[in-house]
Every structure is written in C-alpha cells, then in structure tokens.
Amino acid sequence: MARKAIVDRRKCAYCGACVAVCPADANELVETFLEIYDDRCTGCGICVKMCPMGALAMVEVE
C-alpha cells in the first residue's frame, strides 16, 4: 500500500499551483489539464495543502 495524489478534474481550476510545489515533479499542467504521474508521486501530500480548490486528495493504492 502506498499513498498517491489524485485529482478531481471537475474541481480542478487548471491553475498549476500544485505543479509549482511538487518536490517530485509528479504533477504537470499539460496544455490545459492536470496530469499526475503515479510513478513519480511520493505521496507527500504537499500538493493537497497547496490546491486553492480542494481538488486534490491522497488515496491509498495497491
């Protein structure tokens, strides 16, 4: 089990705030949507604290 960030695309404002603080470069604002690369996400939760919208959450994954 590991913690990973997930994005609720219906809440996301595509602002890139989470990209600016991700220490693992796991988040990317691709053209106009947010992509989270699971293989890079370390589950630190920093992006969840940063998100102005509350669009990010940490989940347990296999």
Add this chain to the structure above:
Amino acid sequence: MYDVVVVGAGPAGSMAAKTAAEQGLNVLLVEKRQEIGTPVRCAEGISRESIEKFFEVDKKWIAAEVTGAKIYAPDKTEIVMSEEMAGNEVGYVLERKIFDRHVARLAAKAGAEVYVKTAMVDFERKDGKVKLKLRRLGEEWEVETKILIGADGVESKIGRKAGIIKTLKLNEVESCAQYLMAGLDIDENYTYFYLGREIAPGGYAWIFPKGNGSANVGIGVLPKMAEKTAKEYLDAFIEKEGIEGKIVEFVAGAVPVYGEIETAVTDNIMLAGDAAYHADPITGGGIANALSAGYYAGKVAAEAVQKNDFSASFLRRYDELWKNDFGKKLKRNKKLQLKFIDMDDALLNKLAGAIAGKNLREMSVAAIVKELLKAHPKLLWDLKDLF
C-alpha cells in the same frame, strides 16, 4: 535555428520576445494555452509608473484607474493612502485578457513568430545550443535555438529542469482564488486590502475594481498557515464582509513569495517573471517586474547573439540588470513578509491604529512601513535599516 525561443506568452515572455525581435533577432514565442491572457491567475493591479515605462496606455486594456488604496486591519481600522492631487490616478487595474494579447501582438509585429496551443515537451542543452521538443495538436517536432527564455510561470518546467530554481516550499508561495464579481456597490477610486490571520493567514484578501460595478475579489493564503482551501477562505471573506454581487468569472493560482533568487540564468537559458520568482513577496504583484525582466532578457539576448556568447557568465548581465532594478526590493520585501506573517491579529490592529488617520500620500509599501517605524520603532526594530 532560432536566436531565441521564449516559452510562455505572459507579460514577461511577450516582452522578452518583443524586445529581442526589435533588436533584429530571429525569435519564436510559444504559448501552451490556446488563448493568450486566459485564465489570468492575477488580480491585475499595477502602478501607473510601471506600465507607462513600457507602453503608451490604451484604454482598451485598462479596466479601471484608481487614485488610492484602503487597507483594513482585522478590527476594521482603516488606513487610507491616496495621492495628494485628487483625480491623479496612481494605479491601473488591467484587463489582462486584452493586455497580454496586445503585448504578444507587439512581439509579432516586431517580427517574432508566435505559436499558440503549443507546449514545450522537453529540452536539452547540447553543443552550445538548446534543442526543444514542441507539441501542437498532438504533433511533436524539434527546434533549435541559441537562447531559451523561460517565462513559463510559477510552475516553470524550464527553471526546474535546468536547475536554476528550487521547488517552492509551502511557506514560499501563496495559494490564491479570485472571483470577478459584478453588480457591486463600491467606491471604484480605490483598491482594498484586508489583513488578518483569520481572514487570510499569511496573505490578504483584496478587492480591485474593474469598472461598471465589477471587481476582482480575491484572496491569497500561505498554505503553511492555512487550515482550509483558498476558495473556502474567499467564500468566508465575502460572507463576512457582506459583499453582494454576482460571480461572473473564477480563477485560481499560485503566487511565489520567495524573495530574490541568486541567479536566473544558466548556460543558454534565462528565466523571467514568475518563473524566476520575480513577484513581490509582500504585495504579490508580478506584472511590473515581469515586464522589466522580459525587457532585460530580450536586451541581453541581443548582446549575447552579437558576441556569440551564450555562457552563464555572459548571461549574468541579465542578473545584474534585473537585480539592480528590483532585486533589492524583492529581498527587502521578503524580510518584511516574514515579519508580517508572524504578526497576530491583535498586533496588526495595534499597528494599524497607530497610523490610521495619517495622511499617506504615497501609495507604497515603504510609505506604510516608514509611518509604522515612527509610531512603533521597537516592534519593527530589525526593519529600520531597510526602509
């Protein structure tokens, strides 16, 4: 091969492209969004002086002119700053959607190529130049350039990959949310700032008029201190203040409050604007510094092409220029910001009470701090040499 590729068509990037193209360079300006200037991620305020330094003001991209600012302490103590001569506007609230396009168009007019809906996927420095991989509508291709200017915003891929900047920590960035509200009943001659840990921990809330009863109503909070999201703080602020209006637009974003970085360059690469954390750490204002930085980057790019020297040591001329212009202020205001975020609401009320009613004729952070230093020298002892 291009002389300069600029990534990001905000104020910093378009200004850099415009300046470099005006110097006769072969320039490409790339913007990943399909529309320049949107979403704005910005409160759109700028001082009159900062904009008039570079542009002939055109009413088309001015949403409102303001003559002063009102700052509110948590207990609603009011500090009013306004120019001595009534009617003499000291600041503008821009219509960035139009302004950003205007600057990009000027870059194009000067000869720069402009690609929108085009993302920079990757880049690599090799054999004294930079190879970039671009992508548009799913199609990828490569271009080469002597100089790469990263104006790709607070989330700068270029700055991080090139190792110029460090990722922001949660006490070095503001998490922001903003509504454009219509149907407001406000005095449109002022911008409004609301301070306090309860309202906006580590930041502030603002109302910047945009004409015809509309305004940017927004908030920035320091995630390190915040207990809920910026949007939740914004909604709470609007309810508490009893601000009545219709929300007609909504934006979010991050504003760097880092202070001065040591260098904004490496071999073949310069960063400008939010990508170089050029936003002011106390006000969060970023347009003025972005325009200046873009201008200097374009100038230095032209010198570098002329000398055929793209080394970091040559590009450090750009560091010198932006640091001499606003680097000291970034450093000073970072110290002030650290002091400010330590202040609880009781102290903010006390400080505001000490200077409320004073005639602050100059609309600047320095003017406030100077008054505060007169009123409470001991509380701000460590700032006395900075102002």
